[in-house]
Amino acid sequence: MTEEAKRFIQGHTDVRPAIGLVLGSGLGAFADELTARTDIPYAEIPGWPHSTAVGHAGKLIIGKLGELDVAVMAGRAHLYEGYGMQQVTYGVRVLHGIGARSMVFTNAAGGINLTLERGGLVLISDHINLQGGNPLVGPNDESLGPRFPDMSEAYSRVYRDTAKRVAVELCIPLSEGVYAAMLGPSYETPAEIRYLRAIGADVVGMSTVPEVIVANHMGMKVLGISCVTNMAAGILPQRIHHEEVLETGAMVRDTLVKFLKALLPRLEA
Ligand code: HPA
Secondary structure (H helix, E strand, O other), X not given: OHHHHHHHHHOOOOOOOOEEXXXXXXOHHHHHHOEEEEEEEHHHOOOOOOXXXXXXXXXXXXXXXXXXXXXXXXXXXXXXXXXXXXXXXXXXXXXXXXXXXXEEEEEEEEEOOOOOOOOOEEEEEEEEEOOOOOOOOOOOOOOOOOOOOXXXXXXXXXXXXXXXXXXXXXXXXXXXXXXXXXXXXXXXXXXXXXXXXXXXXXXXXXXXXHXXXXXXXXXXXXXXXXXXXXXXXXXXXXXXOHHHHHHHHHHHHHHHHHHHHHHHHHXXX
16 A cells, blocks of 8 residues: 555655654644645545644645755644554655655653643653554564564664754753653543653653654654643643644744754754
């Protein structure tokens, strides 16, 4: 299936991106930075699930960031929409198919660690998969990767070090922490947030982890950045609204764009 998508995309552009970027809820602004761009709505790409979530543009944008060729997924499919593990990881498989060997994932997340603040950026150092499934379940395609892939450095240390250096250079505050992935779509209960804190999670979201597993399986280098769009349930005396998540995304857009613009060219293959 990914073969057809690959041919379709390569029929639309001569750009051959070595790096892929996924923009999460409310974080789509970066796409405007690309030049010589080709926009391909997900709905047109064979086999590509098209997201229904509010705040997700739903297109693949291939273009140039300066000299660098990049493939940007503006919007992603989520398990909570009813998509399966194969569907939510389809985009990463296709990007690998068209030549990407590095992936940068962004997402909106709730802050669990009490030192975090709404609007802050968190470099993902590791994750905890609580989504109840794994995209690699089923027959293994040995041509893509091993049956039992190692996950001891799922988020490249070299990339994290580079990200920290770039953040310092740009005076962008950047925390580092563990991302816990929940199925959603309901936000967590305060008791679940206390549990997640106890098991070592710093931020919580509903995406990214299946994509990171598949990327690691195929030997891609991964960087993950969470935007703390809200403090997690029970921390503040207020309810969590999707609107707050999107509003915070809009608040941090300029910072995130500036960060990604400086960072992507510095991530070596
Ligand atoms: N929980 C889960 N996912 C999220 C949150 C949250 O608080 N905020 C943004 N995505």
